[in-house]
Amino acid sequence: MIGKLKAGLIVGLIVFLLFCATPPQTPTSQPQMPEIKIGVLVPKTGEFSSAGLVMENAAKLAEKHAKEMGYNVKVIIYDCGDKPETTKTAFLSLVREGVTAVVGTYSSPQAMTAADIANESKVVFVASVASADLESKVKTGNKYVFRNAYNTSYWGILAVEFLEKTKAKSYYLIGYEPLKTFNLGMFSLIKNSTKAEFRGESWVKSPTVSPEDYKRVAQEVAKKDVEVIIVGDPGLGSVDFVREYRLAGGNATIYSVGGTLALPDILAKLNISGIAFQAAALEVKAKTNLTKKYFEDYRKYYGTEANNYAGILTYDAILIVTQAAARGGDLISNLERGTFIGAAGVYEFDENHQAKWGSEKLQGTIGIYREGRIQVVS
Amino acid sequence: MISLFFSALIYASLALCVLLSYRVAKVVNLSFGSIFTLGGYLSVFGLFITPIFGAWIGLLLHIGSKRMDASKATIFSLGIAIAIEEALRILFRVENILLDSRIFYFFGYKLVFEHFLASMISATFLILFLAFELKKPFSRLKLKVIEEDIENAELYGIDAEKARAIVLVISSAFFCSIGGLYLSGRVISPTIGWLYMIFSLFIATIANVFREKAYILILPISFGVCWLV
Numbered sequence: 001m002i003g004k005l006k007a008g009l010i011v012g013l014i015v016f017l018l019f020c021a022t023p024p025q026t027p028t029s030q031p032q033m034p035e036i037k038i039g040v041l042v043p044k045t046g047e048f049s050s051a052g053l054v055m056e057n058a059a060k061l062a063e064k065h066a067k068e069m070g071y072n073v074k075v076i077i078y079d080c081g082d083k084p085e086t087t088k089t090a091f092l093s094l095v096r097e098g099v100t101a102v103v104g105t106y107s108s109p110q111a112m113t114a115a116d117i118a119n120e121s122k123v124v125f126v127a128s129v130a131s132a133d134l135e136s137k138v139k140t141g142n143k144y145v146f147r148n149a150y151n152t153s154y155w156g157i158l159a160v161e162f163l164e165k166t167k168a169k170s171y172y173l174i175g176y177e178p179l180k181t182f183n184l185g186m187f188s189l190i191k192n193s194t195k196a197e198f199r200g201e202s203w204v205k206s207p208t209v210s211p212e213d214y215k216r217v218a219q220e221v222a223k224k225d226v227e228v229i230i231v232g233d234p235g236l237g238s239v240d241f242v243r244e245y246r247l248a249g250g251n252a253t254i255y256s257v258g259g260t261l262a263l264p265d266i267l268a269k270l271n272i273s274g275i276a277f278q279a280a281a282l283e284v285k286a287k288t289n290l291t292k293k294y295f296e297d298y299r300k301y302y303g304t305e306a307n308n309y310a311g312i313l314t315y316d317a318i319l320i321v322t323q324a325a326a327r328g329g330d331l332i333s334n335l336e337r338g339t340f341i342g343a344a345g346v347y348e349f350d351e352n353h354q355a356k357w358g359s360e361k362l363q364g365t366i367g368i369y370r371e372g373r374i375q376v377v378s
Numbered sequence: 379m380i381s382l383f384f385s386a387l388i389y390a391s392l393a394l395c396v397l398l399s400y401r402v403a404k405v406v407n408l409s410f411g412s413i414f415t416l417g418g419y420l421s422v423f424g425l426f427i428t429p430i431f432g433a434w435i436g437l438l439l440h441i442g443s444k445r446m447d448a449s450k451a452t453i454f455s456l457g458i459a460i461a462i463e464e465a466l467r468i469l470f471r472v473e474n475i476l477l478d479s480r481i482f483y484f485f486g487y488k489l490v491f492e493h494f495l496a497s498m499i500s501a502t503f504l505i506l507f508l509a510f511e512l513k514k515p516f517s518r519l520k521l522k523v524i525e526e527d528i529e530n531a532e533l534y535g536i537d538a539e540k541a542r543a544i545v546l547v548i549s550s551a552f553f554c555s556i557g558g559l560y561l562s563g564r565v566i567s568p569t570i571g572w573l574y575m576i577f578s579l580f581i582a583t584i585a586n587v588f589r590e591k592a593y594i595l596i597l598p599i600s601f602g603v604c605w606l607v
Binding site: 045049050053205207208209210211212213215219236239240243247248249260263265266269270304 | 381382385467474476478479481488489490563564565566567569570572573574576577604607
């Protein structure tokens with residue numbers, strides 16, 4: 001009996017010692033940050049689909065980089081087509097997905113519609129490309145809309161800066177009808193701000209109406225005696241226009257709003273000297289530690305040079321929302337008061353929720369393709 | 379004016395393909411846009427392969443849709459268009475490819491050589507078809523019977539299925555070849571061919587109003603539309 005008791009005591013002691021020796025249970029993983037869901041409206045179909053593909057790539061890259069920085073981000077991409085109606089449907093679908101904010105859209109009418117839906121659904125919208133008059137929406141009480149892209153004035157300011165820097169005496173404007181709101185705003189600012197002489201303007205019709213209209217305009221403009229031609233189309237048609245213009249004998253310097261004509265590989269292959277363009281950022285002129293990373297990784301993952309405007313600003317919009325949402329509390333207050341790092345610079349928003357382009361830490365870049373390479377003008 | 383005339387030639391021949399597909403093969407072939415784009419991408423490897431791939435897709439469309447009615451066949455062609463587009467996205471990855479081109483002088487005008495070649499091939503295609511229309515009354519009659527009613531054509535012993543296959547194969551091969559040439563010097567993306575297809579469809583729709591005279595009038599209509607827009 002005593003022997004059994006002793007054996008029991010010994011077993012009990014061993015069990016007790018083993019229990020004491022067991023290390024305390026530690027959580028296997030760190031507590032996760034709450035997930036930040038960001039909706040991205042991308043024109044995958046329709047007139048702006050070439051830009052849409054770049055925006056989609058940039059959005060995926062932003063998600064990857066944000067995760068590398070330690071943020072728990074999920075990017076949900078929806079096709080917003082090229083019309084306000086399709087944008088509305090896509091925005092509402094993202095709201096149903098429970099996103100924290102929506103970024104993207106392309107044209108001005110799309111951005112205006114998205115701004116209205118943001119106000120109705122109480123979900124923040126950051127316009128990453130369009131230059132529409134979103135400030136008026138904020139002034140009339142829509143606090144849900146922000147823009148990290150340029151406003152129309154800044155597009156004009158950059159073009160005027162180019163005219164002044166190159167001491168151009170005359171200029172001619174080429175508008176693109178599908179982007180009429182944006183082009184008209186930019187042209188108006190140029191006409192009112194530069195000393196160079198305005199020699200006229202022509203408009204290229206939508207390629208769905210007339211795929212060859214750029215030829216008519218190029219041949220017409222080639223006959224004009226002018227120093228700089230400002231092209232308002234950032235899409236594939238701008239390359240057709242430039243080629244046709246040179247074939248028709250035109251020799252003016254071309255200033256493009258960027259997009260396709262800002263792509264280094266396109267410029268190199270086209271090999272036409274005297275094509276200037278604006279870019280939110282250029283690889284050769286790094287603005288933050290993200291600039292180089294964006295261009296390098298874009299090239300690495302997608303096998304092509306990064307588009308300089310629609311792509312990079314969509315990338316930045318996602319990072320801005322991520323940084324603001326991760327601070328916790330009210331997203332709108334965080335966006336209004338915060339400072340956010342992107343690939344194109346350091347963002348702050350003014351009282352109308354417009355990114356402060358032109359400030360010391362956030363400036364557009366102007367490049368020119370000359371003698372087989374891209375040179376920075378400013 | 380000269381580039382307008384060359385463009386009109388190209389659109390007239392493309393519209394003729396659209397019209398033949400609609401009237402003989404009984405399908406509004408929505409894959410033409412993607413076949414045109416495919417031609418552009420394939421031209422990177424060599425222009426000679428473009429008609430082969432185009433013909434192969436035309437044959438695929440014929441086999442896949444021969445038992446379908448017009449509306450189902452049209453939707454099937456849209457499916458093929460989307461499949462080609464997606465395949466291009468997957469295979470080529472990059473969103474913007476600038477195709478090579480050569481400059482050519484034609485009576486003092488600077489032209490893109492490949493565009494000039496596309497115009498000449500289009501002119502030849504139109505002339506051959508008009509010759510067929512005017513010089514071969516029996517073949518022309520057979521085509522007319524198929525256009526009006528396939529079942530009647532079969533009752534008369536006409537092989538409508540063979541005619542359908544020929545039309546889809548030749549028109550697709552033609553679209554692919556012209557795509558390979560006409561997209562030279564341009565930046566292409568997987569959706570670029572839709573613009574050319576829609577414009578050709580527009581010309582074909584106007585020509586179709588003129589019923590029996592449609593094939594004869596397609597060039598002046600194309601010229602008029604190009605000039606107007």
